[in-house]
Amino acid sequence: MQESDTEWSTTEQKIAQEAFEKAYKRETSALIKAIREKASEITELDDMWQLHDFLSARRHDLDGKYDYSYSVLIFIFSRLVKEGWLHLDELKGLDTGKVTKIAALTRM
Template sequence: MVDTMREGWTELDGWTETEQAVAKEAFERAYGRAVERLVATVRDRTTALNSAESVWQLHDYLSIERHTMEGRFDFRLDGILFVFASLVKDELLTIKELTGLDAEKLAKIGAMSRF
């Protein structure tokens, strides 16, 4: 997980300290769920390993997942609404878990998560 949250963000940046804390906690919760989901999938796939080809397929899957997770779990407030919408859409996070963000941010996340 990449954490590029800058210290000292102010309300002028559009995020209160409370919102930043809510966002960080929700982000970390979703990351944990994504890791749990990945581990469960890998466990399932390893039971089907029966050839070199199946091992290489698992390797390819893990490479893709690593790339996807590293790109997705990049905590920057300037793009976090899109990340949250994606996480809600993929059921790694709920809108309710974002309670504490202002109504406009929640509405944007909710709208984007439907696409």
């Protein structure tokens, strides 16, 4: 992922933090629901190891995706919008150029 030298005002930082937290909460809530469903279906030892592998993969994905560094935040937001965890209208108040970049990256 390429870094960006984009500057973030104090207001934009607050908007970005709130949007970031909303997306994280949505995704982790969906993950917890999926884990509960998978755990309730465990009947054999193999099922447990499959759940372990699933959890390891998801942890790796989440740890990499939710990086709140301003230098990569535009790319993170575009990915979250693309995946459905965040909506462009939740970024209202950010500089128009930032929102335009995020929207453009979601179409790639």
